[in-house]
Amino acid sequence: xxxxxxxxxxxxxxxxxxxxxxxxxxxxxxxxxxxxxxxxxxxxxxxxxxxxxxxxxxxxxxxxxxxxxxxxxxxxxxxxxxxxxxxxxxxxxxxxxxxxxxxxxxxxxxxxxxxxxxxxxxxxxxxxxxxxxxxxxxxxxxxxxxxxxxxxxxxxxxxxxxxxxxxxxxxxxxxxxxxxxxxxxxxxxxxxxxxxxxxxxxxxxxxxxxxxxxxxxxxxxxxxxxxxxxxxxxxxxxxxxxxxxxxxxxxxxxxxxxxxxxxxxxxxxxxxxxxxxxxxxxxxxxxxxxxxxxxxxxxxxxxxxxxxxxxxxxxxxxxxxxxxxxxxxxxxxxxxxxxxxxxxxxxxxxxxxxxxxxxxxxxxxxxxxxxxxxxxxxxxxxxxxxxxxxxxxxxxxxxxxxxxxxxxxxxxxxxxxxxxxxxxxxxxx
Amino acid sequence: xxxxxxxxxxxxxxxxxxxxxxxxxxxxxxxxxxxxxxxxxxxxxxxxxxxxxxxxxxxxxxxxxxxxxxxxxxxxxxxxxxxxxxxxxxxxxxxxxxxxxxxxxxxxxxxxxxxxxxxxxxxxxxxxxxxxxxxxxxxxxxxxxxxxxxxxxxxxxxxxxxxxxxxxxxxxxxxxxxxxxxxxxxxxxxxxxxxxxxxxxxxxxxxxxxxxxxxxxxxxxxxxxxxxxxxxxxxxxxxxxxxxxxxxx
Numbered sequence: 001x002x003x004x005x006x007x008x009x010x011x012x013x014x015x016x017x018x019x020x021x022x023x024x025x026x027x028x029x030x031x032x033x034x035x036x037x038x039x040x041x042x043x044x045x046x047x048x049x050x051x052x053x054x055x056x057x058x059x060x061x062x063x064x065x066x067x068x069x070x071x072x073x074x075x076x077x078x079x080x081x082x083x084x085x086x087x088x089x090x091x092x093x094x095x096x097x098x099x100x101x102x103x104x105x106x107x108x109x110x111x112x113x114x115x116x117x118x119x120x121x122x123x124x125x126x127x128x129x130x131x132x133x134x135x136x137x138x139x140x141x142x143x144x145x146x147x148x149x150x151x152x153x154x155x156x157x158x159x160x161x162x163x164x165x166x167x168x169x170x171x172x173x174x175x176x177x178x179x180x181x182x183x184x185x186x187x188x189x190x191x192x193x194x195x196x197x198x199x200x201x202x203x204x205x206x207x208x209x210x211x212x213x214x215x216x217x218x219x220x221x222x223x224x225x226x227x228x229x230x231x232x233x234x235x236x237x238x239x240x241x242x243x244x245x246x247x248x249x250x251x252x253x254x255x256x257x258x259x260x261x262x263x264x265x266x267x268x269x270x271x272x273x274x275x276x277x278x279x280x281x282x283x284x285x286x287x288x289x290x291x292x293x294x295x296x297x298x299x300x301x302x303x304x305x306x307x308x309x310x311x312x313x314x315x316x317x318x319x320x321x322x323x324x325x326x327x328x329x330x331x332x333x334x335x336x337x338x339x340x341x342x343x344x345x346x347x348x349x350x351x352x353x354x355x356x357x358x359x360x361x362x363x364x365x366x367x368x369x370x371x372x373x374x375x376x377x378x379x380x381x382x383x384x385x386x387x388x389x390x391x392x393x394x395x396x397x398x399x400x401x402x403x404x405x406x407x408x409x410x411x412x413x414x415x416x417x418x419x420x421x422x423x424x425x426x427x428x429x
Numbered sequence: 430x431x432x433x434x435x436x437x438x439x440x441x442x443x444x445x446x447x448x449x450x451x452x453x454x455x456x457x458x459x460x461x462x463x464x465x466x467x468x469x470x471x472x473x474x475x476x477x478x479x480x481x482x483x484x485x486x487x488x489x490x491x492x493x494x495x496x497x498x499x500x501x502x503x504x505x506x507x508x509x510x511x512x513x514x515x516x517x518x519x520x521x522x523x524x525x526x527x528x529x530x531x532x533x534x535x536x537x538x539x540x541x542x543x544x545x546x547x548x549x550x551x552x553x554x555x556x557x558x559x560x561x562x563x564x565x566x567x568x569x570x571x572x573x574x575x576x577x578x579x580x581x582x583x584x585x586x587x588x589x590x591x592x593x594x595x596x597x598x599x600x601x602x603x604x605x606x607x608x609x610x611x612x613x614x615x616x617x618x619x620x621x622x623x624x625x626x627x628x629x630x631x632x633x634x635x636x637x638x639x640x641x642x643x644x645x646x647x648x649x650x651x652x653x654x655x656x657x658x659x660x661x662x663x664x665x666x667x668x669x670x671x672x673x674x675x676x677x678x
Contacts, residue, residue: 008532008535333532336543337518337547338519
C-alpha cells in the first residue's frame with residue numbers, strides 16, 4: 001500500500017513539476033542557508049576555541065583576562081605594560097613550571113605582527129586538537145635577523161625563503177620608523193593553521209632586541225630626525241651579548257608539569273607581591289570571548305530557522321492551492337477504494353517527498369558553495385570550513401525539517417480527508 | 430467477509446432507507462425498498478436532484494444511511510466501519526463516472542491496474558486465474574476497442590469516449606460482482622454513446638457482473654433489463670417534482 005501511495009505521489013508531483021520544482025527550490029535555498037549558517041557557526045567556534053591549546057597559562061601584565069588573550073594570542077590591541085626579564089626568569093624557576101615561551105610584541109611587517117619568541121615556540125604552541133606548527137618550507141630561525149612567517153603572510157606577500165624583509169616599529173600597516181638598516185631574511189614558512197599564527201612573523205627575542213639597539217626609550221619628544229641620523233653609526237658596532245639580553249617581554253606562555261598544578265601556579269602569580277602579574281587559563285578566556293559573540297551567532301541561526309519555516313509554509317500554500325484542482329483526483333481514488341486516511345497519506349507523502357527533495361538539493365548546493373567559498377572564507381577570516389560530511393547536529397536539523405515536512409502535509413491532508421468524507425463520490429465539475 | 434449468496438438471493442438490498450448529507454437537515458433520499466438481483470442490468474433514471482448520486486453513494490458504501498439497512502452481497506454495509514466499507518467497495522464495486530474518470534498523471538494501463546492496487550480481492554482473483562494485472566488490463570482494453578498505441582499514452586491524449594472505455598476497463602478488472610455507472614454517456618455524442626453502452630453491457634455480462642446504470646436520459650433504457658424511475662420510489666421527491674428545491678450532492 002505504501003509503495004502505491006509513494007508511486008502515486010511521485011507521479012502526481014512529476015505531473016506538476018513546474019510548481020513543484022519552484023517550491024523545492026525555495027526549500028532547498030532555505031536549507032542551504034541554514035546549513036551554511038550552522039557550519040560557519042560551528043567551524044568558527046571550533047577554530048576560535050582551538051586557537052591555542054596545550055598552553056596552560058598565559059602570563060602578562062595585569063589588564064583583564066580577555067585583553068591579555070586578545071593582545072598576546074590574537075594580536076589585537078596592545079599590552080599596557082610588559083613583564084620584566086627577571087620576572088620571566090623567576091617563573092621559569094618555579095618547580096611546577098615545565099616550560100615557558102616568552103612573546104615580545106610591538107613590531108610589525110606590512111601590517112603583520114612580528115612576534116619575538118624562542119625556538120621552543122614551534123614545539124609548544126599547539127592549536128586545534130593539540131596540533132603542532134609545521135613547516136611548509138624552510139626551517140626555524142636560529143640566528144639574528146632570521147624570520148619564520150605564517151602561511152597567510154607568505155601567501156599575501158608572495159614571500160619565499162631567502163626573501164629579505166624589513167620590520168617596522170609599531171603595528172600600523174605603514175610606519176615611518178622602519179628598521180631598514182637591519183633587514184631580516186625569511187628562513188621558514190609555516191603551514192596553515194587557521195590561527196593568528198598564520199598572520200605572524202616570528203623572530204627570535206634577540207633579533208627584536210638587536211633591531212632596537214640604539215633606539216632607547218620610546219619617543220620622549222626628541223626630534224625623530226635627530227635620532228634617525230644617530231642610528232647608522234651605532235649599528236656598525238658589533239652587538240654584545242648583554243645588548244641582546246631581552247629587558248622585558250609582552251607575555252609568557254607557560255606549561256605546567258601536572259595539570260592539577262595549573263590553579264596553584266595561577267594563584268601564586270596573581271597574588272605575588274613583587275611585580276604584579278596576571279595569569280590566565282587560555283581556554284577559559286576563549287570561552288569568555290566567545291560568549292560575547294554567541295548572541296549574534298544565535299541570532300543568525302534563528303534567522304536561518306525562520307527562512308526555513310517560511311519555505312515550509314510556502315510549500316503548504318502550494319499543496320493547499322493544488323488541493324482544489326485535485327478534488328476529482330480524490331474522488332477517483334475514493335471510488336476505487338482508497339480510504340480517507342490514504343488520501344490524507346497521499347498528501348502527507350507528497351509534502352514529505354518535496355521536503356526531502358528540498359533537503360537533498362539544498363545539501364547539494366551547500367556543498368557546492370562550500371567547495372567554492374571555503375578557500376575565500378579561509379583567506380578572509382582564517383576559518384577553515386572542512387569539506388566534511390554532515391555533522392550529527394546538522395543531520396538532526398535536517399531530520400527536524402523532514403519531520404516538519406510531514407507536519408506541513410497534515411493540514412492539506414486533513415482538508416483532503418474532509419473532502420473525501422463529505423463529497424463522497426459526486427465530483428464537482 | 431462476504432457470504433456466498435444464492436443466485437435467487439438479492440445482490441443488493443435496501444430497506445427503509447432515509448439519508449441526508451452531513452450538515453444538511455433535509456433528507457434527499459427515502460426508500461422503502463430496493464433490490465437488485467445478480468446479473469441484472471438495472472437502469473435508474475430521473476432528473477438531477479432526485480437523489481441518484483446519494484443512492485449510488487449509499488450503494489458504494491461511501492456514506493451510511495441515517496436510518497435503514499443497506500445489504501450488498503449479503504453483507505450489511507451499515508454495520509461496517511468506514512474503512513471496512515472502503516475496502517468492500519474496492520473489492521466488489523467497479524465505478525464509472527460521467528467524465529474525468531482517470532488520473533492525469535498515470536498512463537492508460539496504470540489507470541486500469543490502479544484498481545488492483547487498492548483491492549486485495551481483485552488481486553487475488555487475478556492470481557487465482559493466473560493473470561498478471563497488466564495482461565488483464567491489456568485484454569480488457571482490447572475488448573473495449575482501445576488501440577494498443579494508446580495504452581502507454583497519457584490519458585490527456587484520449588478522446589472522452591476513449592477515456593470512458595478506459596474507466597470501464599478499470600471498473601471491470603479483477604471481476605468485481607457490481608458495476609455502477611453514473612451517467613457515463615452524458616459527455617458522449619449519440620453515436621459513441623450507443624457504441625459505449627453496447628460495450629459496457631456486453632463486458633459487464635461477460636465478467637458476470639450486475640450493472641447499475643444511472644442517468645437522467647430515459648432514452649437509454651432500451652439497453653437494460655430493468656428500469657426504475659427514481660422519483661417514483663424516492664419518497665422525498667415523489668411528492669413534488671421540482672428540480673431546484675433539493676440539490677443532491
